[in-house]
Amino acid sequence: MEPPPPMMDWTLRTVLLTVSLLGAAAGAAGAFVLLRRRALLGDVMSHAALPGVAIAFIVTASLGLTRSLPALALGAALTALAGAWCVSWIRRQTRLRDDAAMGIVLGCFYGLGVALLGIVQSLPTGQQAGLTHLLLGHVASMTSSDLWSVLAGASVVLILTLALFKEWRLLCFDEPFAQAIGRPTRRLDAMLMVALGLVIVVGMQAAGLLVVVALLITPAAAARACTVRTGSMVAIASAIGALSGAGGALLSASAPDLPAGALCVLVACAAFLVALVVGPAEGVLWRALRRWRLEARVRREHLLRAMWELSSPCERPATTPAALLRRTPVALATLLQRRSWSGPRLRALIGREARRGYIQWTATRDAVTLTEAGSAQARSLERIHRLWEEYLTRRADIAPTHVDRDADIIEHVLGPELVQQLERDLDRRGGGATA
Amino acid sequence: MPLIHATPATLPGAEHSSDAAICIHDLTVAYDGRPVLWDIDLDFPTGSVCGIVGPNGAGKSTLLKAILGQVATTSGRVLVHGASFDTQRRMVAYVPQRESVDWEFPVRAVDVVAMGAYPRIGWFRGVSRAVIDEARAVLDRVGMADLAMRQIGRLSGGQQQRVFLARALMQRAQVYLLDEPLASVDASTEQVILGVLAELKREGRTIIAVHHDLATASQNFDWCVLLNMRVIAAGATAHTLTEENVARTYGGRLTILSEAAEALRQAASRGVA
Numbered sequence: 001m002e003p004p005p006p007m008m009d010w011t012l013r014t015v016l017l018t019v020s021l022l023g024a025a026a027g028a029a030g031a032f033v034l035l036r037r038r039a040l041l042g043d044v045m046s047h048a049a050l051p052g053v054a055i056a057f058i059v060t061a062s063l064g065l066t067r068s069l070p071a072l073a074l075g076a077a078l079t080a081l082a083g084a085w086c087v088s089w090i091r092r093q094t095r096l097r098d099d100a101a102m103g104i105v106l107g108c109f110y111g112l113g114v115a116l117l118g119i120v121q122s123l124p125t126g127q128q129a130g131l132t133h134l135l136l137g138h139v140a141s142m143t144s145s146d147l148w149s150v151l152a153g154a155s156v157v158l159i160l161t162l163a164l165f166k167e168w169r170l171l172c173f174d175e176p177f178a179q180a181i182g183r184p185t186r187r188l189d190a191m192l193m194v195a196l197g198l199v200i201v202v203g204m205q206a207a208g209l210l211v212v213v214a215l216l217i218t219p220a221a222a223a224r225a226c227t228v229r230t231g232s233m234v235a236i237a238s239a240i241g242a243l244s245g246a247g248g249a250l251l252s253a254s255a256p257d258l259p260a261g262a263l264c265v266l267v268a269c270a271a272f273l274v275a276l277v278v279g280p281a282e283g284v285l286w287r288a289l290r291r292w293r294l295e296a297r298v299r300r301e302h303l304l305r306a307m308w309e310l311s312s313p314c315e316r317p318a319t320t321p322a323a324l325l326r327r328t329p330v331a332l333a334t335l336l337q338r339r340s341w342s343g344p345r346l347r348a349l350i351g352r353e354a355r356r357g358y359i360q361w362t363a364t365r366d367a368v369t370l371t372e373a374g375s376a377q378a379r380s381l382e383r384i385h386r387l388w389e390e391y392l393t394r395r396a397d398i399a400p401t402h403v404d405r406d407a408d409i410i411e412h413v414l415g416p417e418l419v420q421q422l423e424r425d426l427d428r429r430g431g432g433a434t435a
Numbered sequence: 436m437p438l439i440h441a442t443p444a445t446l447p448g449a450e451h452s453s454d455a456a457i458c459i460h461d462l463t464v465a466y467d468g469r470p471v472l473w474d475i476d477l478d479f480p481t482g483s484v485c486g487i488v489g490p491n492g493a494g495k496s497t498l499l500k501a502i503l504g505q506v507a508t509t510s511g512r513v514l515v516h517g518a519s520f521d522t523q524r525r526m527v528a529y530v531p532q533r534e535s536v537d538w539e540f541p542v543r544a545v546d547v548v549a550m551g552a553y554p555r556i557g558w559f560r561g562v563s564r565a566v567i568d569e570a571r572a573v574l575d576r577v578g579m580a581d582l583a584m585r586q587i588g589r590l591s592g593g594q595q596q597r598v599f600l601a602r603a604l605m606q607r608a609q610v611y612l613l614d615e616p617l618a619s620v621d622a623s624t625e626q627v628i629l630g631v632l633a634e635l636k637r638e639g640r641t642i643i644a645v646h647h648d649l650a651t652a653s654q655n656f657d658w659c660v661l662l663n664m665r666v667i668a669a670g671a672t673a674h675t676l677t678e679e680n681v682a683r684t685y686g687g688r689l690t691i692l693s694e695a696a697e698a699l700r701q702a703a704s705r706g707v708a
Contacts, residue, residue, distance in 0.1 A: 035540065163559050170550055174536045180503050180529040181554050181606070182521075228541045228586035281541070281586075 012253050015139060018147045019211075019245030019264060022203050025154035026215035027223070027241025028161040029195040031234040034220040035172040036192065040099070041084060042216040044106045046200045046209050048083025049076035050113025053134055053204070054120050061125055069149060069205065076201045083109050084193060137208020137261030139249065146206040153202030157195045161234065164191060169230045207245075207261055214265040215241050222272040225279030240275075244268035299341075301381050303349050304358065306330075306338045307370050308378035325375035329367040387422045455514075456481040456610050456641035457502055462511030464494070464501055468699055471497045473665045475511065479610075479658070482639050484632055486646045486656035486672075490685050493663040495645040496532070499612050502643075503529060515610060525554055528608035530599045532615050538588045544598050545570045545583040551605025573601045578627050593624030600628055611635060613644040617655075629655060649685075652676060 033042055056075025060068055083105050090101040120131055161168075170178045171188045178185050196216070203212035219240035223233045248264025255263075277285050311327035318324040336346060350368055353359040358374030361367075370378060455478035462475040471494040479485050487495045500506045502513050504520050515523035528551070548570040549562050556562060574583045577597040582590060587598060596616060603611055616628055632642050632655075646652055652659060653676050660669040661676075661684040668680040 037537075166553065166556070166560075166562060167558070169542070169546075170553060173540050173542060173547070174531065174550070176500075176503075176505060176531050176535060177529060177550065177602075179505055180524075180527070181551075182524045183553070224541065228543070228588075230540075230542050230546070233541050 011142070012249070014144060014147050015142050015249045015253075015260070016246055018142055018150045018206055019139060019249050019260075020242040021154040021245075022150050022199070022207060022211075023215050023219070023241030023243070023245030023264070023268075024238045025150075025157040025195075025241075026199045026203060026212065027219040027237035027239070028234050029157050029192075029199050030216035030220040030241070031223060031237040032161070032168050032172060032192055033196055034217060034224065035169075035230070035233075036189075039217050039220075040102045040106075041087065042196055042200070043213050044083050044087060044102045044109075045080040045196060046204065046213050046216075047106045047113065048086075048109035049080040049200055049204055050134060050209065051109055051116050052076040052079030052082075053131060054113055054116030055079070057120050057131060058116070058123070061120075061123055069145060072205065073149070073201045076204060077197050079109065080197050080200055081193070133208060134204055135209050136259065137206075137211050139207050139211070139252065139260030139264065142206060149202045150206050153198045157198050158238075160191060160195050164188065165231070165234070168192060207264070211261040211264050214268050215244060218265075218268040218272050219244060222268075222275035222279070225275040225282045228281050240268065240271045244271060299349060300353060302339060303335075303346075303353060304370070304374060304378040305381050305385060306335060307359070307368065308375070308382050310334055310338065311370060322372075325370075325372045325379070327370045327375055329362050329369040331367045333366075335368070384419055387419065391422055454481050455479060456516060457643065458514040458517075459498075459502070460512050460514075462501060462513065463509040464497055464506055465509050466497075466506075468702070470509075470664065470699065472501065475666055477660060477666060477669055479641060479643055481516075481641050482636065483658040484636050484642045484644070484656050485658040485660065486644055486652050487660050487662055488646050488649060488652050488676075488684070489662035489667075493684075495662055496614050498662065499529075499614055499643070499645060502612060503527070525606075526609040528603035528606035528611045530603045530611070530613040530616055532618070533592065533596050533599065538590075538595060540587065542587060543584050544574060544579065544587055544590065544594075547587060547598050548573055548583075548601045548605055551602040554606075570601070570605060573604045574598075576604065577601050577631060578623075591621070593620040596620050597624055597627060600631060604631070608640070610641045610643065613642065615645050615647055617644075617651075618647055649676075649681065 030042065033039060052075035053072050054075075056071045059075075060071050065071075086105045087098070087101045090096055090104065091098060094101075096104075117131055117134075167178070167183060167188050168191075170183065171185055171192075175185055178188075199216065200212055203215070220233075220237040222240050223235075223237035226236050227233050244264050244267040247267040248260055248262075251263045251267070252258055252260035275283070277283055280286070307330055308327070310330045313324050314326045314328055315323050318326075332346070336343065341349070350359055350361075353374065354361065358371055358377060360369050360371055362369060457477070457479040459475050459477040462472060463470065464472040475498065487498060489495050497506060501508055502515075502520065504513075513520055515526055520527065545567060546562070549566050552562075552566045552569065556566065571580065571583050574580055574597075577600055579594060579597055579601070582594060587595060590598065600613075600616065603613070611632075617625055620628070632644075635642055644656070646655065653672050656672055658670065659672045659675045661667040661680050663684045667684045668675040668677075
C-alpha cells in the first residue's frame with residue numbers, strides 16, 4: 001500500500017482538530033442545556049438556523065457576492081434565536097406546553113429552510129454553494145476556514161463555561177434563589193443561549209445539522225450517568241464530545257465510503273449506551289447488581305430465621321446463653337414446606353451458608369443444623385424481625401395479619417442505628433425477643 | 436353584614452414603626468388579572484419569629500415572593516430595614532419550598548450550601564476551600580456533617596429541607612424568609628429547624644415563615660399574621676390567633692371580595708380567549 005499523500009494527512013489533521021473542538025464545546029454547552037431541561041431547544045435552534053443560512057445566501061448572491069461565512073453565520077444566528085423566541089412566545093400566549101411549542105417551531109422552520117434551499121439550488125451560483133451540506137455535513141472535506149470559525153466559536157463557548165460555571169449551575173438548579181441573591185438570571189440565561197447559538201452556527205457549517213444536534217445532547221446525557229457532580233459532568237460531557245468527533249473522523253479516514261458526520265454521531269451514541277449500562281452514578285448494571293445482592297441477602301436471612309424457628313435448643317431447659325445456641329437438626333423436608341423455595345435452590349442456598357460456616361449437614365445429609373455462629377446470626381435476625389413486627393402493630397397501626405409480610409420487606413434493610421431506635425421506642429433494653 | 440370587616444392590628448395609613456425588619460405598605464398583587472393579595476399593610480417586628488398563617492391559596496408564598504421582588508406588584512412597596520429590597524438584598528436570606536427544585540440535580544449537599552455564599556464570592560471566581568469548609572461547618576450545625584458529600588437526591592425529605600436551611604445560614608443575613616420550612620419533615624428535622632430559628636432569634640435576627648399548620652402555629656411563633664388575600668389580623672400570637680380571627684381566615688363562605696376576584700378572573704380569561 002502506498003503512503004497517503006501529505007495533503008490527505010493535512011486534511012485529516014484539520015478535520016480531527018475541528019470536530020474535536022466542536023465536540024468539546026457542544027458537550028460543555030449541552031451539559032448546561034440539559035441541566036436547564038431545555039434539551040430539545042438545541043434541536044429547535046439548529047433546525048431554525050437553516051432558513052437563516054438560505055436567506056443570507058440568497059441576499060448575498062443577489063448583491064453579487066460569493067459565499068461568505070460571516071454573512072451565513074449571521075443569518076443562522078438570527079433565525080436560530082427567532083426560533084427560540086417563538087417557542088417561549090407560544091408558551092406564554094397559549095395553553096400549549098413546551099414540547100408542543102418546540103415541535104411546531106422545529107417543523108415550521110425546518111420546512112421553510114428546506115424550501116429556501118430549493119430556491120438556492122435554482123440560483124446560478126447555488127449549485128457550488130454546498131449548502132446541502134448543512135443537513136448531513138461534509139466533515140471529510142473541511143477547509144481551514146471551517147477550522148478557524150470553529151476554533152473561534154468553541155473558544156468563546158469554553159471560556160463562557162469556565163467563567164460562568166458557578167452562576168450557570170445555580171441558575172439551572174434553583175432559579176428563584178439565584179434571583180433572590182441578586183444574580184441577573186435573564187442575562188445568565190441569555191449567555192447560555194449565546195453559547196448554544198455559537199455551537200450551532202459554527203458547527204452547522206463545519207459538520208452539519210445532524211452532528212451538531214447529536215453532539216449537544218448525547219455526550220451530556222452520557223456524562224449525567226457517570227457522575228453526581230456538576231463540574232465533572234460538564235468536563236466529562238466535553239471530553240465525550242471531543243472523543244466522539246475525533247473518533248468519527250478517524251473511522252471515516254479508514255473507511256472513506258462512510259460519511260464522517262454520521263460516524264461521529266454513532267460514536268457519541270455508543271458512548272451514551274456504555275455510560276447507561278456501566279456509568280458509576282446511574283448505570284443500569286450497578287442497579288441490577290444492587291438489587292440482586294439485596295435479594296440474595298433476603299433469601300439467606302429467610303433461611304437462617306426459618307432454621308432458628310424450626311429448631312430448638314439441644315439441652316432443655318437451656319440454662320446458659322451458649323446452650324441456647326446449640327440447636328437440634330432440621331429436616332430438609334420440613335424446611336422445604338416453610339417457604340416457596342424449590343429443592344435445588346434450597347440446596348444451593350444451604351451450600352453457600354455451609355461454606356460460610358453457618359450451617360452443617362447432618363451425617364445422613366437429609367437434615368441441617370445451625371452452627372453456633374449461625375445460631376448467633378439467626379437469633380439476632382429473629383430479634384430484629386420481632387421488633388419490627390411489634391413496631392408495626394403497636395405504633396404504625398397495621399393490621400396484625402399483614403404485619404409478618406410487611407415486616408419481611410423492610411427488616412432486611414434496617415441499619416443498626418434504626419434497630420436501636422426501635423428498641424428505645426418500644427422500651428426494650430437489650431435482650432432478645434425470643435430469649 | 437359589613438363588606439370588609441378587617442381590623443388589622445397595624446392600621447393602614449398609621450405610621451410604620453421604625454424598628455420593623457420588613458415593612459409592607461399598600462401591597463396588591465394579581466396573577467392573570469386575579470388578585471392574590473389585596474391592600475396588604477404589615478410591619479414585621481425585628482428580632483421576632485413571625486408566622487404567616489392561612490388556608491391554601493391565601494397568597495402566603497406570594498407574600499414572600501413579593502418581599503423578594505419576584506412577582507410583579509400592582510401597587511405598594513416593601514422596605515427591608517428601612518430601604519428597598521434591591522439595596523438590602525444581602526440582609527435577606529431565603530428558603531424556598533422544597534418542591535421548587537429538582538433534587539436529582541447532580542450536585543452535593545455541601546455545594547448547595549455553598550451557594551449561599553455566592554454574593555460574597557463574586558463573579559468569575561470559583562468556590563474556595565474556605566467556603567466549602569464553612570459550608571461543612573454550617574451543615575454540622577443542622578446535624579448533617581456526615582452527609583455533606585452526598586448527592587442531594589440521596590437525602591431524605593427532612594435532610595433536603597435542612598440543606599436549604601443551611602444554605603440560608605450561609606447567607607449571614609438579618610432577615611430569614613422561609614416558605615413552609617416544616618411541611619412534611621420528620622420529627623428530628625423539625626427539632627433541628629426550630630432550634631436554629633430560636634438561635635437566630637437570640638442573635639437578634641428576624642424570622643418570617645409561611646406555615647400551614649394552625650395547630651402548631653402558637654408554639655412556634657411569637658408574632659403571627661393571619662392571611663387570606665388580605666390581612667385578617669396581625670400582631671403578637673396570643674392576640675391574633677383567636678377563635679374569631681381563625682374562623683374569619685379559614686371561613687368556607689365566599690366573601691364578596693373573592694367573588695369579585697373570581698368575576699375579574701373570568702372576565703380576564705374571556706378576554707384572552
